Amino acid sequence: MKRLAEQTLYEILEVPPGAAFAEIERACERAVALYGPASIVTYTLMSTEEASQLSARIEEARRTLLDEAARARYDETLGLAPARPAGRADGPAIAEPGASPEAAIPPVEISPAPVPPPGVPAPPPAASAPASPPAPEAAPAGAPLPLTAVAPPGTSPSAPSPIPLKVEAGPAVERDVVVAENAAWTGEVLRRVREARGLSIQQIAERTRVVRHHIENIEADRFGLLPPPVYLRGILQALARELRLDGQKVARSYLERVQASSLPPAQPPPRSR
Amino acid sequence: MPLIEAPEQALRLARAICSDVSLYNEEKIVKGIEQDNFFDALKEELEEGRELYRSRVSPDLYARTNFYERAIVDVILKAKGHVKSKIW
Numbered sequence: 069m070k071r072l073a074e075q076t077l078y079e080i081l082e083v084p085p086g087a088a089f090a091e092i093e094r095a096c097e098r099a100v101a102l103y104g105p106a107s108i109v110t111y112t113l114m115s116t117e118e119a120s121q122l123s124a125r126i127e128e129a130r131r132t133l134l135d136e137a138a139r140a141r142y143d144e145t146l147g148l149a150p151a152r153p154a155g156r157a158d159g160p161a162i163a164e165p166g167a168s169p170e171a172a173i174p175p176v177e178i179s180p181a182p183v184p185p186p187g188v189p190a191p192p193p194a195a196s197a198p199a200s201p202p203a204p205e206a207a208p209a210g211a212p213l214p215l216t217a218v219a220p221p222g223t224s225p226s227a228p229s230p231i232p233l234k235v236e237a238g239p240a241v242e243r244d245v246v247v248a249e250n251a252a253w254t255g256e257v258l259r260r261v262r263e264a265r266g267l268s269i270q271q272i273a274e275r276t277r278v279v280r281h282h283i284e285n286i287e288a289d290r291f292g293l294l295p296p297p298v299y300l301r302g303i304l305q306a307l308a309r310e311l312r313l314d315g316q317k318v319a320r321s322y323l324e325r326v327q328a329s330s331l332p333p334a335q336p337p338p339r340s341r
Numbered sequence: 342m343p344l345i346e347a348p349e350q351a352l353r354l355a356r357a358i359c360s361d362v363s364l365y366n367e368e369k370i371v372k373g374i375e376q377d378n379f380f381d382a383l384k385e386e387l388e389e390g391r392e393l394y395r396s397r398v399s400p401d402l403y404a405r406t407n408f409y410e411r412a413i414v415d416v417i418l419k420a421k422g423h424v425k426s427k428i429w
Contacts, residue, residue, distance in 0.1 A: 296389070296392075296393045296396075297389040297392070297393075298358060298361065298362065298386065298389035298390040298392070298393050299361060299365075301365070301385070301386060301389060302361065302362070302364065302365025302366065302386075303365075305365060305366075306365065
């Protein structure tokens with residue numbers, strides 16, 4: 069292990085060299101809390117001299133890495149490319165010039181007919197979903213993303229108020245997601261939420277231990293290829309948990325649609341003479 | 342897919358289904374045992390499991406055995422014997 073004096077300021081704070089300002093700020097607070105003079109964590113681990121040296125280096129890291137000009141100079145001494153932080157505490161999380169964060173996750177339009185009539189298979193998702201999503205309207209930076217699920221039959225899409233799902237500050241791609249209350253949880257909606265959380269199918273498959281093709285089939289509403297309901301319910305709940313959604317609600321809503329798609333075609337009513 | 346006629350195979354299927362129910366519904370099961378409403382809380386999951394079991398086993402074997410019920414007790418409930426509840 070490197071000695072304290074040999075460690076870079078990034079190593080002191082345990083952040084990568086390209087870390088965002090917000091991340092560095094959090095790391096400083098964490099380091100002070102952990103290694104500060106009053107900390108009981110280091111009480112038995114290091115001498116007073118070492119502890120004060122560490123505190124001084126944390127303070128140096130704070131002064132240098134939170135000052136853009138000082139950080140650029142410091143990065144130069146380390147031979148690093150000038151840092152292009154992904155976000156500052158006082159700025160938008162995604163600082164890609166010319167591209168707003170909303171561009172990545174366009175809103176979902178409300179569709180009034182989510183459940184296919186009994187006996188009629190669900191249309192293939194490729195046909196209903198455009199290859200390239202429509203360009204979103206300009207929204208103020210930091211505003212919740214208007215992700216609206218499909219309204220179930222018998223409910224007015226405009227009646228329920230959207231529920232903003234709390235998203236903790238995390239990776240830069242995470243956004244607030246707004247889902248309409250009483251909305252039907254379709255594969256499309258689940259996909260949008262996953263993307264809004266900044267998760268790939270591979271990542272969510274690893275976290276939930278649900279095989280990739282099940283997730284793909286769920287998101288594409290390929291009901292005929294899904295496992296039996298007893299397994300599907302568990303899979304949906306695991307996915308919902310990972311996406312920080314209400315698992316019961318998601319599973320029930322999705323399974324209702326699966327069931328509706330597998331019902332035999334309704335008999336036409338007898339014609340009255 | 343041919344229907345299962347062998348009792349051992351049917352028992353194995355019942356246990357496998359219950360094992361998956363248990364795996365995916367850990368919290369719900371614990372809460373159901375604690376609050377003595379296990380069968381109400383897990384109604385949908387257990388029924389879906391039973392439906393799958395019934396669809397794979399021959400009607401005759403299904404009618405004269407209770408493998409699925411046994412599996413619920415052996416695989417789901419017994420494994421949670423450590424959960425504090427008045428039902429024990």
